[in-house]
Amino acid sequence: MKINEQRLKERFDRINGLAVTDEGGKMRLALNDADKEGRDLLVSWFKEAGMEVTVDDMGSIYGRLPGSDPDALPIALGSHMDTQPNGGPYDGLFGVMAGLEAIVSIKESGADIKSDLILVDWTNEEGARFVPPMLASGVISGQFTREWVYDLKDVDGIRYEDELERTGYKGDEKNRLGDVKAYLEPHIEQGPVLDAEGHQIGIVTGALGITGLDVTIRGEANHAGTTPMAMRKDALAAASDAILKIQANCVEFGEPAVLTNGIINAQPASKNIIPGEVYFSVDLRYHTDEGMAELEKQTIAIIEETCKAYGATVDIKQYWRAKPAHFHETIVGCVEEAASEAGLDAIRIISGAGHDAVFINEVQPVGMIFVPSIKGMSHCPQEDTKWEDIVAGTELTADTILKLDKAEVSR
Ligand SMILES: [Zn+2]
Known part of the structure; x- marks a missing residue:
C-alpha cells in the first residue's frame, strides 16, 4: 500500500514544530499548551479524513472511519503524542502519524474494509508530567482507577482532571x-538492536516483565581515620560489591535479561564517616514468568550473601512488578506476513520498554510494529529514524490493517 509521503512529512513537521527546546528537543508534556495544539491539529485531520471524533473520560482522542460491515469488530491503532521534557521527534508521534496516514491511504485507495478503523491518541503515556506513565491506557485496562488519576498532580500542583477541563479534552466514559x-x-x-543489526522492521512479540526492588543495606557508621579496614561494616562497600555481582550474574543469565541500579544513596553522606546505610534500586527485566522468578531469586540471594560477608544486614522490598506481555499470535503473524510480502528486512523482537500496547494487551488482542532508532537513542533530542524506515513502517501498518481485516482473530 503506497502512502502519501509528502502529507506524512508535513504532519510530522507541524506537530514537532509546536514546542522546541534550545537543544532542539520536543516538549509536549501531557495536556500542556503545545500538547493541546497538537491534539487540536489531530482532531482537524480526523475531520478532514471524514472520521468521527470522540474523546473519553481520560482525555484520549479517537478518530473512527466506518467499515463496510456493521457487525465486524473494529480494528484500532494508536500511540501517544505527548513527549518527555526534551524528547525526540518520533517517540509516540510515529504511531499516531503512521496510523492516521495508513487509515487515510486505505480510504483513498478505495479498498473494501469490513471493520471500522479507529485511531487513538492516548493521554499521558510518558509519565513525564503526571507520574506514573501510561495513565489513560492504564485506566482503560483496569490498572488504575479514574479517580486516582484525576487527582494526580504535576510538579506545580496542577491536577490531571483540571488540565483535561482547561484544554477541553474531558470526554465521556462511554x-x-x-x-x-x-x-x-x-x-x-527506542533501543539499538534493529539499527545495529541493520534490520528495517521489528515484529514485536511481547514486552519484558519488570520487577523493581528497594534495597537498604545497614552496616555501621564510624570514624574514617580510626577504624581499621578489617574492622569496618561499610554499607557502601557491601552495596558496591553486591551491585557488581548482580550485574555480572544478569549478563551470565543471558539475553534479554537486563538489570539496572538507577539510584544509590549513602548515609550519613559525610566525607570522613564510613557509610552506615545505603539504599539502591534494582530494575530487573525478562521475557518469561519462570525466568523472571529465577533471576529475581538469584539476585536477592547474591545481595544477601554479599552483605553477610561485610557484616551488614539487608532489607529488600518489592516496589513494582509487571508480568511479561505476550502479544496475540495472529496479529504478530499478520505483521510478519505483510513485512515479508513487502520484501522488508524484519525480525521478531521483544520490547524492553513499556507502551500503551502492553496495558491494552491485558484486555484486547494486541500487536506492535517497531522501526529502528538510530544508535538506539530515545527520550532525547538526538532520537531519530531514517525517513525511509518511517515510510516503510507506515506502509507496513497499512498492509497489516488489510491483512487483519481478513484474518480470524481469536479472543
Ligand atoms: Zn512512546
Missing part, C-alpha cells in the same frame, strides 16, 4: 476503547 478485533501500535524501537 467513548473509551471497547472490544476490538485487534489493537496495533507502531512505535520506534
Whole structure:
C-alpha cells in the first residue's frame, strides 16, 4: 500500500514544530499548551479524513472511519503524542502519524474494509508530567482507577482532571476503547538492536516483565581515620560489591535479561564517616514468568550473601512488578506476513520498554510494529529514524490493517 509521503512529512513537521527546546528537543508534556495544539491539529485531520471524533473520560482522542460491515469488530491503532521534557521527534508521534496516514491511504485507495478503523491518541503515556506513565491506557485496562488519576498532580500542583477541563479534552466514559478485533501500535524501537543489526522492521512479540526492588543495606557508621579496614561494616562497600555481582550474574543469565541500579544513596553522606546505610534500586527485566522468578531469586540471594560477608544486614522490598506481555499470535503473524510480502528486512523482537500496547494487551488482542532508532537513542533530542524506515513502517501498518481485516482473530 503506497502512502502519501509528502502529507506524512508535513504532519510530522507541524506537530514537532509546536514546542522546541534550545537543544532542539520536543516538549509536549501531557495536556500542556503545545500538547493541546497538537491534539487540536489531530482532531482537524480526523475531520478532514471524514472520521468521527470522540474523546473519553481520560482525555484520549479517537478518530473512527466506518467499515463496510456493521457487525465486524473494529480494528484500532494508536500511540501517544505527548513527549518527555526534551524528547525526540518520533517517540509516540510515529504511531499516531503512521496510523492516521495508513487509515487515510486505505480510504483513498478505495479498498473494501469490513471493520471500522479507529485511531487513538492516548493521554499521558510518558509519565513525564503526571507520574506514573501510561495513565489513560492504564485506566482503560483496569490498572488504575479514574479517580486516582484525576487527582494526580504535576510538579506545580496542577491536577490531571483540571488540565483535561482547561484544554477541553474531558470526554465521556462511554467513548473509551471497547472490544476490538485487534489493537496495533507502531512505535520506534527506542533501543539499538534493529539499527545495529541493520534490520528495517521489528515484529514485536511481547514486552519484558519488570520487577523493581528497594534495597537498604545497614552496616555501621564510624570514624574514617580510626577504624581499621578489617574492622569496618561499610554499607557502601557491601552495596558496591553486591551491585557488581548482580550485574555480572544478569549478563551470565543471558539475553534479554537486563538489570539496572538507577539510584544509590549513602548515609550519613559525610566525607570522613564510613557509610552506615545505603539504599539502591534494582530494575530487573525478562521475557518469561519462570525466568523472571529465577533471576529475581538469584539476585536477592547474591545481595544477601554479599552483605553477610561485610557484616551488614539487608532489607529488600518489592516496589513494582509487571508480568511479561505476550502479544496475540495472529496479529504478530499478520505483521510478519505483510513485512515479508513487502520484501522488508524484519525480525521478531521483544520490547524492553513499556507502551500503551502492553496495558491494552491485558484486555484486547494486541500487536506492535517497531522501526529502528538510530544508535538506539530515545527520550532525547538526538532520537531519530531514517525517513525511509518511517515510510516503510507506515506502509507496513497499512498492509497489516488489510491483512487483519481478513484474518480470524481469536479472543
Ligand atoms: Zn512512546
